[in-house]
Amino acid sequence: MTDCKEIVEHIVEHLRTVIPPGTEISAESRIVADLGLDSLAVMNFVMALEDEFDVSLTMDNLAQVETIGDLARTLAALISRVAE
Amino acid sequence: MSILDKFVPLQHAYGELQRWGADPFAVTFDSVRSPVEATIDGRPVLIFGSNNYLGLTFDPQVIASGVAALQQYGAGTTGSRIANGTYQGHAGLEDRLAAFFGRGSAMVFTTGYQANLATISTLAGRDDYLLLDADSHASIYDGSRLSAAQVIRFRHNDPDDLARRLRRLEGQPGHRLIVVEGIYSMLGDRAPLAEIAQVKREAGATLLVDEAHSLGVLGENGRGGAEEAGIEDDVEFIVGTFSKSLGGIGGFCTSNQPNFDILRLCCRPYMFTASLPPSVIASVQRGLERLHEEPRLRLNLHRNAHRLYGGLSSAGFILGPHPGPIVSVRLPDVAIAVTFWTALLQAGIYVNLALPPATPDSHPLLRSSVTAVHTDDEIDQAVAAMTEIGTALGVLEGGND
Ligand SMILES: Cc1ncc(COP(=O)(O)O)c(C=O)c1O
Numbered sequence: 001m002t003d004c005k006e007i008v009e010h011i012v013e014h015l016r017t018v019i020p021p022g023t024e025i026s027a028e029s030r031i032v033a034d035l036g037l038d039s040l041a042v043m044n045f046v047m048a049l050e051d052e053f054d055v056s057l058t059m060d061n062l063a064q065v066e067t068i069g070d071l072a073r074t075l076a077a078l079i080s081r082v083a084e
Numbered sequence: 085m086s087i088l089d090k091f092v093p094l095q096h097a098y099g100e101l102q103r104w105g106a107d108p109f110a111v112t113f114d115s116v117r118s119p120v121e122a123t124i125d126g127r128p129v130l131i132f133g134s135n136n137y138l139g140l141t142f143d144p145q146v147i148a149s150g151v152a153a154l155q156q157y158g159a160g161t162t163g164s165r166i167a168n169g170t171y172q173g174h175a176g177l178e179d180r181l182a183a184f185f186g187r188g189s190a191m192v193f194t195t196g197y198q199a200n201l202a203t204i205s206t207l208a209g210r211d212d213y214l215l216l217d218a219d220s221h222a223s224i225y226d227g228s229r230l231s232a233a234q235v236i237r238f239r240h241n242d243p244d245d246l247a248r249r250l251r252r253l254e255g256q257p258g259h260r261l262i263v264v265e266g267i268y269s270m271l272g273d274r275a276p277l278a279e280i281a282q283v284k285r286e287a288g289a290t291l292l293v294d295e296a297h298s299l300g301v302l303g304e305n306g307r308g309g310a311e312e313a314g315i316e317d318d319v320e321f322i323v324g325t326f327s328k329s330l331g332g333i334g335g336f337c338t339s340n341q342p343n344f345d346i347l348r349l350c351c352r353p354y355m356f357t358a359s360l361p362p363s364v365i366a367s368v369q370r371g372l373e374r375l376h377e378e379p380r381l382r383l384n385l386h387r388n389a390h391r392l393y394g395g396l397s398s399a400g401f402i403l404g405p406h407p408g409p410i411v412s413v414r415l416p417d418v419a420i421a422v423t424f425w426t427a428l429l430q431a432g433i434y435v436n437l438a439l440p441p442a443t444p445d446s447h448p449l450l451r452s453s454v455t456a457v458h459t460d461d462e463i464d465q466a467v468a469a470m471t472e473i474g475t476a477l478g479v480l481e482g483g484n485d
Binding site for chain 2: 043
């Protein structure tokens, strides 16, 4: 599952379980500003994704991420680097 | 539009806190009579929120050494360690620290914060990886931001997660520097150092342990968590502070690495700040000797820690996982925490109030701590006051959660 779109869907599915029901969510959603996750919730969900995809995001990687799409692209890049 | 507008949300949160009737960030002690007794707003209080684990702030010998050095060498050095700011006292304290830890060298910094900032930012260079426990102290995070290395967090106190993250780096060039703490300052929990050392060995990584809260507290000789776990040989760098068990201020890093002293010429937070005043150096040196001469202080500390932890635990409070000098009570929300903290202060007990995001799990904490010099009566008084308020607020286990 290294395709960006698939990763977005996966993240959205994941996040639906932690955000209030009915919250709009898409690749353009900003994780903190739109979904209201606090830094601890973000860390926990990012760590769960890291386990699933068997990659580690650096603090620099994370600092560049604002939207779900950003996160998916970062994960996809790391996964393809591992696969090389 | 002001440059300070970005802090409006913080201003609101702070205002909310003050509306609940408390300002835990603006507590001023009018007088301090001992490690335990002080007055706030003219009212006597017992201090159950400090890092004065051995109670050395008022040790007569520690004070006398400081006074003598103040008179002999003056109020300050007015210079950096690498210019006019190294006196015999600074060099002597470094030798003493290195001998205490059984290592080749030690460097003394102006604060513990700067010791982490300096060592972490300088040791981990552009091609290296820093692996930090997610619950690391701000000084460790700030050191990692000042470093050019890639920074990866692992789950708090989770050696398996650390091992996974090290495995993912296999084949990448560069050193891996793992950073953990002996005792974590918020919940008082300890790092599983034996397991972390094993992971470190298997991955060929380098290990730095911040013993800020464990120096003088853990280990048969008070050398900290690494001594207690029997893994001192696996720890390349020990960082610590003089502002807790030694009752002064300042920080250090000690190591057996050959050429360690070259760091004096490239650690910016060592070079570009003035050195500690000679009086502080003399007090800390005496404090280190007291720590060594008086193992009974450490024994008293642990007795007192068990009394406080046991008392609060039987009362039904939700505490950190390990009994120790830091005993933190987890509370359901900020409103209850502030109400609790204020009532406790009115009852004559001062504790630290820790609010998220500075706490590990987004719950506020009443962070209490004991020293070696609290009496049984004082501890019982604190437990009784906390139990009474905890009962009234319905936060004891089985109460409201
Ligand atoms: C784990 C840890 N490291 C470093 C420090 C910084 O120490 P200092 O107060 O000497 O700057 C602290 C103290 O707050 C700490 O808790």
